Amino acid sequence: MEEHHPEISEDRLFFFEQEEVIIEGFNDSDLILDIGGGGEGIIGKLKGRQAIAIDSSKRELEEAAPGPLKIVM
Structure with a gap:
């Protein structure tokens, strides 16, 4: 099941330079x-297993690398 979002007008878009941490x-x-x-x-x-990953998107967690405990919340 794909998630669809309503179209956002360009005057509400902000672009930032990529940052590296x-x-x-x-x-x-x-x-x-x-x-x-x-x-x-x-x-x-x-x-790895020392991490507990929480995300609101089950799909995002399923696509993430194996290792951490994953919780949809």
């Missing part, structure tokens, strides 16, 4: 709550 030495030993953890699932890729 480098996370070095991410050594936390506790569980990590990744809100919006679907899609690319970067935290889940980096921390």
Whole structure:
């Protein structure tokens, strides 16, 4: 089932330059709550089963890399 969104007028669109975030030495030993953890699932890729990925989209979580506990909320 595909999700469809109503068309958005161009005067309501904003574009931003792509940003790169480098996370070095991410050594936390506790569980990590990744809100919006679907899609690319970067935290889940980096921390595997140490991450708990929460997303409102089941599809996004299904497409994310395996490893973290995934919760649709």
